């Protein structure tokens with residue numbers, strides 16, 4: 343009897359950021375589990391994989407040029423860490439600096455401990471904080487008594503002002519949430535970014551009542567991580583001993599023996615082939631091969647231009663997801679040259695302070711091994727949705743802005759050990775009001791496209807765990823489509 347051989351399914355993954363790398367990993371795994379032989383090619387436009395990930399050793403510092411940590415209360419990141427066998431490489435945030443600062447009238451002041459982006463988890467610590475006036479504090483605490491008016495969706499600004507008052511919004515909530523999304527809170531959809539707050543209102547009427555309820559439950563399980571930190575819940579964040587690139591390098595190692603990894607290869611177009619697959623071409627019109635399946639792991643603006651001729655309605659929806667740009671000025675300083683003790687993970691700056699920077703991350707205070715003894719690595723963020731005009735400035739001008747602001751706020755003087763500007767153009771998706779419905783429509787349209795799937799930060803979350811999960815789910819959907827199996831319920 344002649345042996346029956348099954349031709350492997352040729353799959354192209356487009357975009358070699360963390361989403362594309364994770365997609366290759368899960369396509370390999372799932373195809374093995376389903377005994378579906380696959381032949382995967384990963385196309386990356388740049389000369390390196392990782393996209394927004396980048397750890398660069400420099401002058402004794404370990405510089406993070408993009409993402410520098412991931413949260414563990416969403417499963418995607420920590421699950422992949424376990425699957426890659428990287429648990430021993432994980433490091434926690436340094437507890438002695440576990441707090442964040444907010445600028446008020448030019449002075450960096452600690453965020454009240456237990457303040458969880460929008461809600462005071464320990465309301466009485468707010469009373470001691472100089473960040474708000476007495477009237478502002480009373481207005482925040484009055485939230486306890488406000489009846490719930492649950493909405494399906496609302497902008498962050500409208501929700502925060504309605505629940506906690508304008509002062510708390512302008513002085514605490516806007517800079518803390520703006521720091522994460524580099525977004526305009528007057529347009530940001532709460533359902534798409536922080537749905538738990540809408541759910542808390544729907545369930546308990548008041549967010550303060552909801553957190554007090556959670557606290558009672560947490561104290562029964564002694565989960566102090568929910569209570570201690572000031573600012574974001576930093577106890578929930580992790581990185582790796584040699585920086586975030588550990589994850590990207592481990593993914594490359596896991597996939598490289600069975601995937602073709604093509605750097606410096608931009609995919610410019612997709613066209614349908616007679617055999618129900620896709621022909622990929624580069625910008626010179628050269629064929630990059632035919633594939634039965636394509637997983638597009640690109641930010642929405644890039645996916646838009648790729649898909650416009652093939653699926654115009656899908657591309658139009660993708661085009662309506664706006665992205666903001668930001669620059670990070672990374673600098674290294676001797677602590678001797680800084681007046682402030684820098685005893686925090688970072689500083690966020692309210693828009694009402696009218697400064698030229700958005701935030702400062704004290705990267706080497708969050709994690710050990712990021713700066714030599716006696717020195718500190720600072721990452722100053724400029725741009726975002728509210729300050730796009732500043733990004734027209736040259737690198738030298740951005741460095742000058744960062745150093746002037748650091749001197750004014752923290753008393754940073756002297757010549758830095760190094761300065762580096764990293765520009766992230768259209769890298770931060772802005773989940774504006776209507777985003778949830780738009781993504782639902784995108785998913786419907788993509789489901790009609792044979793052998794094509796989408797993953798990345800444009801859809802159900804911008805953080806590392808979100809994009810990893812989106813890669814895993816897109817891989818599952820793609821293999822189901824290619825096997826002509828019905829979609830999962």
Ligand SMILES: Cc1cc2nc3c(=O)[nH]c(=O)nc-3n(C[C@H](O)[C@H](O)[C@H](O)COP(=O)(O)OP(=O)(O)OC[C@H]3O[C@@H](n4cnc5c(N)ncnc54)[C@H](O)[C@@H]3O)c2cc1C
Nearest residue numbers: 357359360361387393394409410411608609769799805806
């Ligand atoms: C400055 C910054 C800091 C962040 N910090 C954190 C953090 O600390 N923690 C966290 O959880 N999240 C953070 N995020 C968010 C998170 O890092 C990103 O959402 C995530 O890394 C995006 O990964 P991605 O693979 O989807 O996209 P990208 O990293 O943008 O990768 C897309 C890749 O596609 C390639 N590409 C583009 N066009 C083509 C084409 N036509 N053909 C082939 N390849 C193409 C690009 O070169 C790029 O490598 C941060 C984001 C930014 C911008």
